[in-house]
Amino acid sequence: MTLQDIIQQLDLTALTRKTDFSGITPASGYASDLLSCVMAGARRKSVWVTLQAHANIVAVAALLDLSAVIITEGAMPDPSAIAKADEEGVILLSTQMPTFEVVGRLWEMGLRTESR
Amino acid sequence: MTQTGVNEGPIRADRVITDGAAGLITRVEELAYELKIGEVMTSPARTVTPDMRMSDVLALFRDAKVSGAPVMANGELVGIVSIADLIRALQENNTAAAVSEYMTMQVTTLEASSPVIEALKIFAATKVGRLPVVDQAGRLVGIITKGDITRGVLRALEYDYQEEEVRKYRARHLFEDIVSDRTSLTLRYKIKQGDFAHGGNASSHIKRALVRLGASPQIARRCGIAIYEAEMNLIIHTTHGGTIRVEIEPHQIVMETIDDGPGIEDIDLAMTPGYSTAPDSVRELGFGAGMGLKNIQRCVDDMYLDSTVGRGTRLEMRIFLKPDEQLGDPNPSAERAGRNGGASQ
Numbered sequence: 001m002t003l004q005d006i007i008q009q010l011d012l013t014a015l016t017r018k019t020d021f022s023g024i025t026p027a028s029g030y031a032s033d034l035l036s037c038v039m040a041g042a043r044r045k046s047v048w049v050t051l052q053a054h055a056n057i058v059a060v061a062a063l064l065d066l067s068a069v070i071i072t073e074g075a076m077p078d079p080s081a082i083a084k085a086d087e088e089g090v091i092l093l094s095t096q097m098p099t100f101e102v103v104g105r106l107w108e109m110g111l112r113t114e115s116r
Numbered sequence: 117m118t119q120t121g122v123n124e125g126p127i128r129a130d131r132v133i134t135d136g137a138a139g140l141i142t143r144v145e146e147l148a149y150e151l152k153i154g155e156v157m158t159s160p161a162r163t164v165t166p167d168m169r170m171s172d173v174l175a176l177f178r179d180a181k182v183s184g185a186p187v188m189a190n191g192e193l194v195g196i197v198s199i200a201d202l203i204r205a206l207q208e209n210n211t212a213a214a215v216s217e218y219m220t221m222q223v224t225t226l227e228a229s230s231p232v233i234e235a236l237k238i239f240a241a242t243k244v245g246r247l248p249v250v251d252q253a254g255r256l257v258g259i260i261t262k263g264d265i266t267r268g269v270l271r272a273l274e275y276d277y278q279e280e281e282v283r284k285y286r287a288r289h290l291f292e293d294i295v296s297d298r299t300s301l302t303l304r305y306k307i308k309q310g311d312f313a314h315g316g317n318a319s320s321h322i323k324r325a326l327v328r329l330g331a332s333p334q335i336a337r338r339c340g341i342a343i344y345e346a347e348m349n350l351i352i353h354t355t356h357g358g359t360i361r362v363e364i365e366p367h368q369i370v371m372e373t374i375d376d377g378p379g380i381e382d383i384d385l386a387m388t389p390g391y392s393t394a395p396d397s398v399r400e401l402g403f404g405a406g407m408g409l410k411n412i413q414r415c416v417d418d419m420y421l422d423s424t425v426g427r428g429t430r431l432e433m434r435i436f437l438k439p440d441e442q443l444g445d446p447n448p449s450a451e452r453a454g455r456n457g458g459a460s461q
Binding site: 017018019020023033034035036037039040044050052054055056057058059060062063064065080088 | 144145146149312313315316317319320323333337340341344345348401402403404405406407408410411414
């Protein structure tokens, strides 16, 4: 399953520069709004689902080499946060759906948590 | 997953997509958006006129080694003639015919200032092999083919690759080139209290520096996580911010944060997962999970936390590098031998 499949099926909006999403294959998924939990729990190349939209999610995603961040409930990062994400090569995706629904849909598509 | 060396080449023949290769695939796509058609096109384009004969086109294609040419009349683009049109004329034994009889009249043009992706979209959607490129005033400035795009992207990739490789090369040889009994590199960052907008910047810079110095992705990630938590602690919990100091040696990385208050009352309690003194305003941003110090402990080999209420806090984190993880040149003796060999020739 590629990021392109996820974007299409969940009808996500790319906030950062559009790249070849079909060339990115997320390894697993993770959901939390607490950054330290993400730091501890999110695996490399995973998709992170969160309601947080401030600039610090970019730093977290870059440090962990995440595949993408899905920001839920229509929360919108500042333009400066989006610019920083573009600079760091972090992909930010947006949806009006709540986190619960996004995670459910990703699970249905076959995305799982990676065993440690 | 296998560990990939940071000095791995950009193009691999096998189909195992490594982290490095995945990054480059994305980079190619980025380049399709970043590069402008004007940067990769062939300019000026060889042109023909409608009244020229197809035999003239044959001579032009053969001599100039092109496979298509815009047709111009009085400075206006009126069509395009390709090798397929020429083959038709040859089949019909009609090379004496005028270009206007065989050319394609409805021609899509591209603006030189548009990104290369626009050309790729048209090439993908149609059977055309080349497209005339015009400036903003609609004047012909060149011609673009898929080959032009491939060459342009490869050139840009090679440039990117060389830039980063040169940086890595320079950084890696630092420890080898400077002779001392014990060489270390110290990085210092000033962190302001409450500066959430720049939170994580120092950590990102430190992680990048380690990668350039030859750290494995795993080591760089562990350092990145530990220093990020420590950096955020300075931003969230200190009175006046503090300093990050990272001392890098080939065999170990020592990271340290120092602040002048307020200090931690109960270190054991601070280390307890889930315990946090972060105010609600900060928790709303997703901080204050009470996991920071625990995360640091998990990522480093050695952690030392010293704090006095009213005086400040000092946190020291150490990561020891195994012999095969050492920073600097991975194999200095072999290279030195090679270099001497070169000098003696």
